[in-house]
Amino acid sequence: xxxxxxxxxxxxxxxxxxxxxxxxxxxxxxxxxxxxxxxxxxxxxxxxxxxxxxxxxxxxxxxxxxxxxxxxxxxxxxxxxxxxxxxxxxxxxxxxxxxxxxxxxxxxxxxxxxxxxxxxxxxxxxxxxxxxxxxxxxxxxxxxxxxxxxxxxxxxxxxxxxxxxxxxxxxxxxxxxxxxxxxxxxxxxxxxxxxxxxxxxxxxxxxxxxxxxxxxxxxxxxxxxxxxxxxxxxxxxxxxxxxxxx
Amino acid sequence: xxxxxxxxxxxxxxxxxxxxxxxxxxxxxxxxxxxxxxxxxxxxxxxxxxxxxxxxxxxxxxxxxxxxxxxxxxxxxxxxxxxxxxxxxxxxxxxxxxxxxxxxxxxxxxxxxxxxxxxxxxxxxxxxxxxxxxxxxxxxxxxxxxxxxxxxxxxxxxxxxxxxxxxxxxxxxxxxxxxxxxxxxxxxxxxxxxxxxxxxxxxxxxxxxxxxxxxxxxxxxxxxxxxxxxxxxxxxxxxxxxxxxxxxxxxxxxxxxxxxxxxxxxxxxxxxxxxxxxxxxxxxxxxxxxxxxxxxxxxxxxxxxxxxxxxxxxxxxxxxxxxxxxxxxxxxxxxxxxxxxxxxxxxxxxxxxxxxxxxxxxxxxxxxxxxxxxxxxxxxxxxxxxxxxxxxxxxxxxxxxxxxxxxxxxxxxxxxxx
Numbered sequence: 001x002x003x004x005x006x007x008x009x010x011x012x013x014x015x016x017x018x019x020x021x022x023x024x025x026x027x028x029x030x031x032x033x034x035x036x037x038x039x040x041x042x043x044x045x046x047x048x049x050x051x052x053x054x055x056x057x058x059x060x061x062x063x064x065x066x067x068x069x070x071x072x073x074x075x076x077x078x079x080x081x082x083x084x085x086x087x088x089x090x091x092x093x094x095x096x097x098x099x100x101x102x103x104x105x106x107x108x109x110x111x112x113x114x115x116x117x118x119x120x121x122x123x124x125x126x127x128x129x130x131x132x133x134x135x136x137x138x139x140x141x142x143x144x145x146x147x148x149x150x151x152x153x154x155x156x157x158x159x160x161x162x163x164x165x166x167x168x169x170x171x172x173x174x175x176x177x178x179x180x181x182x183x184x185x186x187x188x189x190x191x192x193x194x195x196x197x198x199x200x201x202x203x204x205x206x207x208x209x210x211x212x213x214x215x216x217x218x219x220x221x222x223x224x225x226x227x228x229x230x231x232x233x234x235x236x237x238x239x240x241x242x243x244x245x246x
Numbered sequence: 247x248x249x250x251x252x253x254x255x256x257x258x259x260x261x262x263x264x265x266x267x268x269x270x271x272x273x274x275x276x277x278x279x280x281x282x283x284x285x286x287x288x289x290x291x292x293x294x295x296x297x298x299x300x301x302x303x304x305x306x307x308x309x310x311x312x313x314x315x316x317x318x319x320x321x322x323x324x325x326x327x328x329x330x331x332x333x334x335x336x337x338x339x340x341x342x343x344x345x346x347x348x349x350x351x352x353x354x355x356x357x358x359x360x361x362x363x364x365x366x367x368x369x370x371x372x373x374x375x376x377x378x379x380x381x382x383x384x385x386x387x388x389x390x391x392x393x394x395x396x397x398x399x400x401x402x403x404x405x406x407x408x409x410x411x412x413x414x415x416x417x418x419x420x421x422x423x424x425x426x427x428x429x430x431x432x433x434x435x436x437x438x439x440x441x442x443x444x445x446x447x448x449x450x451x452x453x454x455x456x457x458x459x460x461x462x463x464x465x466x467x468x469x470x471x472x473x474x475x476x477x478x479x480x481x482x483x484x485x486x487x488x489x490x491x492x493x494x495x496x497x498x499x500x501x502x503x504x505x506x507x508x509x510x511x512x513x514x515x516x517x518x519x520x521x522x523x524x525x526x527x528x529x530x531x532x533x534x535x536x537x538x539x540x541x542x543x544x545x546x547x548x549x550x551x552x553x554x555x556x557x558x559x560x561x562x563x564x565x566x567x568x569x570x571x572x573x574x575x576x577x578x579x580x581x582x583x584x585x586x587x588x589x590x591x592x593x594x595x596x597x598x599x600x601x602x603x604x605x606x607x608x609x610x611x612x613x614x615x616x617x618x619x620x621x622x623x624x625x626x627x628x629x630x631x632x633x634x635x636x637x638x639x640x641x642x643x644x645x646x647x648x649x650x651x652x653x654x655x656x657x658x659x660x661x662x663x664x
Contacts, residue, residue, distance in 0.1 A: 044596050052596050052626065077663035078629050079598070080267055092454050093511065103380075104355040108458050112514040116547040116554055117594040160514075162548065237344075241450070242393055246305060246341065 019138040022150045023168070026175045027133050033204045035061045035234035038225045040071075044121055047218035054119055058225075060130075061234050065090045067130040068239040073119075083244045086111075090134050099244035106244050115162025121221040122191060122212040124162055127182075136166070145172040163190070176205065189215055201230045264306075268295040269629075271661040275376070277418050279636075279654035284418045288376075289316035290328065303342070309335040309384075317416065327414035328374045334384040346391045351384040356460065358507045358518040360558050361586045361606065364537045365462065365505040365520050367469025368404070368444070373412040376657075377419040378617075378635055383408065397449030404442040407434055407467050407498050421649040425480070426492050433474070434467065434498045435529060442466020455512055462505040467498045468524055472532055472577055499529035516543045518560075532577070533568025539581070549591075556590035558604065578646040583610040597623040611640035613647050631659040 017025070042054040055074040060067055066088050073082045081101035088094050096109040114126035136154035143150045150170040156163055165183040170176070177195050184190040192215060197208025206228055213220045271292040280286060292313040299306040315328035337350025357363025368385060375381035389402040412428045413420045422428065432438060448460040473494045479485045480492040502525040510517040518541035526532050541560035549555035564574050564582035574582040588604025603618035619633040636654045639647035647653075 046596070076623060076626055077267065078269070078623060078627075078661070080663075093456075093513070095450065095456055104353055105357075106355075108358075108456075108509040108511060108516060110511055110514045110516050110543075110545055113545070113547040117552040120552075120594055120596040120598060237393075237395075240393055240396075242341075242346070242391075242398060246300065246339075 016142045017150075018141065019143045019152045019154070020133065022143040022152055022170055022175070023133050023136070023138060023154065026168075026170050026177055027131055029175045030131065030205055030207075031062065033060075033062055033201070033206060033230040035059070035232055036206065036228060036230045037232055037234075038206075038228040039074075041224045041226065042119065042121055042123075043222040043224075045220040045222070054121075059234060059238070061236060061239055062130075063088075065132060065134065068236065070239055070243060085239065085241065085244055086129075087239070088129055088132075090132060094129070097241060097244060104245070106241060113160045114158075115160070121223075122214045122219055123210075123221055123223065126156075126161060126163075127193070127212065131177075148172045149178060184216075191215065197224075199225075199228060201228075204230050206230065263299070265298045265300075266296070267298070267664060268293065269661045269663045270294075271659055273657065273659045275418075275655055275657040277653070277655050279652050280418050281651050283416070283424060284420075285317060285324070285326070285416050288326070288418065290314065303340055305337075305339040305341070307335060307337055307339075308333075324416045325414055326417040327411075328417060330374065330411070332372075332383070334382075336384075344393050346393070347389070348391075349388040351386050353382050353384050356462065356505070356507060357520055358458075358509045359520055359539055359541045359560055360543065360588070360590075361560055361604070362539070362562070362581055363507075363520060364539050364562065364581070365507050365522050368402075370408065370410055370469065373410050375419075377421075378655075383410070394449070396452065397447065400444075400446045402444040402446065404444070404466060406439045406441070407432055408438075410471075410496060418653075418655075419650070421646060422494060423489075423649075425489050426475070426494055429493050429495045431495070432471075432498055433495050435500050435527070438498075440466070440500070455510060457511075458509045460507050462503075464501065464503040464505070466500060468501040468503065468526070468532075470524070470532070470535075470577060470579075471496045471498055472572055473497070474531070497529075497531070499532055500527040501525060502527070514545050514547070517541075518543065529571075531572050533566055533571040535564065535566045537562070537564045537579075537581075539563070552594040554592045554594060556592070558586070558588040558590065560586040562586070575643055575645055580608075580613075580646050581606075582608075584608045599623075608640070608645075611643045611645050611648075613640045613645065614638045615647075627663055629659075629661045629663065631657075631661075633657045 038058050040056045040058050044052045057072045057074060059070045069086050071084045073079045083099040085097045086094055094111040096111045098107045098109055100107060115124050118125055118128055136156055139153045143152060148171065150172055152168045152170060154166050163182050164185055164187050167181040168177055169179040171178055176198055180193045181189055182191040192213050194211045195207055199206050199208050208225055210223045211220060273290040273292060275288040277286050290313050295310045297308045311334050312331040313329065315326045317324055317326045318329040333351060335352050337348055337352045339346060339348040354368045355366060356368060357366040369382035372381045372383050386405045387402055389400055391398055391400040409430045409432045411430045415424050443465050445463045446460065451457045474497055475481055476493045480487045480490045482488060503522060505522040507520040521538045523536045525534050539560060539562040544557045546555045562581035562584045564579050566573055584606055586604055586606045588602065591601045593599040599622035601620050606615040616636040617634065619631065621629065621631045623629050634656050637647055639645060639650065639652060
């Protein structure tokens with residue numbers, strides 16, 4: 001029996017993963033889509049349960065570390081045609097521009113602080129940026145799985161993040177994120193995001209729905225992706241500033 | 247060109263899906279302080295209609311605008327002359343891989359600053375509109391653009407200089423005296439079909455502190471205009487004919503003009519510069535001049551709950567270089583030595599509510615402008631805008647604001663968007 005336990009321990013040590021490795025594996029599982037196009041519907045639910053709906057079109061180009069994205073607002077009608085172009089960077093601030101069709105104006109955005117609310121929703125700009133393990137520090141040691149979920153604790157490296165800690169719950173088999181708890185600068189639980197409806201495109205996995213609940217103000221935002229396509233052949237030049245005005 | 251593009255748009259609409267959008271506005275303005283002889287309010291119904299067809303390469307776009315002024319509708323002798331329909335844009339654009347061509351009537355935006363964009367002179371302002379807002383006239387032009395990895399090189403040809411209508415005297419923003427009428431026929435140095443040519447180069451740096459830059463060279467008619475009177479003697483209080491009917495005409499002259507606008511990103515702060523230098527081609531009234539403006543905008547995210555607070559400061563400087571010609575006062579330039587300090591409070595709520603306000607101080611002629619604007623969405627398809635302006639004009643110089651007189655207004659705009 002002692003021999004058997006020793007062998008089991010040896011094997012489990014051999015296959016044990018650190019928190020960072022689980023996070024990296026989770027990132028890898030969601031990578032490889034090269035580019036994607038989709039529609040997004042954002043449902044804003046206030047504390048009284050009243051709903052407001054926003055719709056957008058989205059294009060994303062996957063980079064080694066730095067994704068590019070172009071988002072166009074479809075509704076509400078007064079912001080129709082407004083576009084948001086973002087070049088994400090790991091080692092410096094993102095490049096971001098906003099196109100305001102009523103003025104025909106392309107406006108540079110200062111992106112240092114990404115904790116601001118996105119379109120009045122419970123998502124912040126940093127919640128919507130592509131996940132990259134380099135943006136976080138992870139606790140040392142082995143990740144532990146309970147009920148088939150790894151619980152990974154991480155801290156954002158950016159001092160401009162709106163969070164002090166994230167606790168991610170990752171499926172131990174698929175390495176897909178199921179839930180993230182976000183802790184604010186006062187180290188109190190602020191929001192909980194639940195991920196579901198993962199969609200498979202061959203060897204590529206894309207998220208289908210995220211429900212973000214703010215536990216401090218009882219508001220919820222549900223983000224649903226539809227008409228998703230991957231590997232459509234988009235190029236870097238399809239994210240040139242010229243397409244803001246098109 | 248309109249005969250070519252309109253049938254094209256109609257033909258495309260028969261075979262393809264054209265997006266239609268627009269808004270219907272009711273605009274009410276109340277002038278708490280204004281000259282006795284002018285209207286104390288203004289009510290305008292406005293409609294904007296846009297048609298857009300886009301596929302991978304081709305874009306067809308048209309924008310129509312119309313407005314009805316209350317006093318034009320009800321009054322026979324106190325008309326504001328502010329009722330009209332206007333074709334703002336009608337153009338075709340074809341995108342190649344690294345190039346694009348565009349032809350038709352269009353509106354462009356150039357600039358980086360918040361209060362006023364001194365380089366944004368491609369389209370003239372509609373002088374029938376509220377002069378405290380921006381309302382551009384479309385311009386017939388053709389352009390070719392070549393795109394580099396992060397930049398754009400463009401050649402734009404403006405095909406002719408158009409006349410600018412002006413509102414009539416009882417309207418509060420007609421700022422000439424009552425005995426001065428305005429002839430909308432533009433007087434041009436050369437033929438009004440003499441093209442104005444613009445060469446532009448813009449790009450963004452991929453550096454730690456990113457910079458967006460734009461350089462523009464123009465050879466053609468200047469965006470700045472000046473007025474001349476048919477009977478100048480009637481304008482002098484010392485003349486026995488003072489106050490007799492006089493007609494003002496607008497004049498356009500040719501320049502070689504260099505312009506630039508830039509935005510530097512330093513963390514959460516944007517540093518902005520707009521500058522221009524105009525070399526005037528031998529006009530008897532206007533000499534060379536420059537206009538420079540420098541701005542800083544810093545944003546504090548989550549200032550209160552999810553609201554963001556933007557702090558804005560901008561300084562404007564205008565100089566003329568020939569003392570025997572028109573100065574900034576005769577040219578009605580209001581931003582010649584002015585500091586703007588303002589705030590933008592964005593609530594980041596579901597209604598996209600925001601409050602913008604500030605103070606403009608003129609150091610040269612001791613003038614101040616105070617303003618506050620609130621904007622929000624309601625019932626999903628409606629927007630409301632409320633603003634307050636207070637203008638304290640110069641008491642020592644006959645500036646544009648002095649001609650307008652001490653001015654205080656409250657305005658409410660309700661718009662339905664579809």
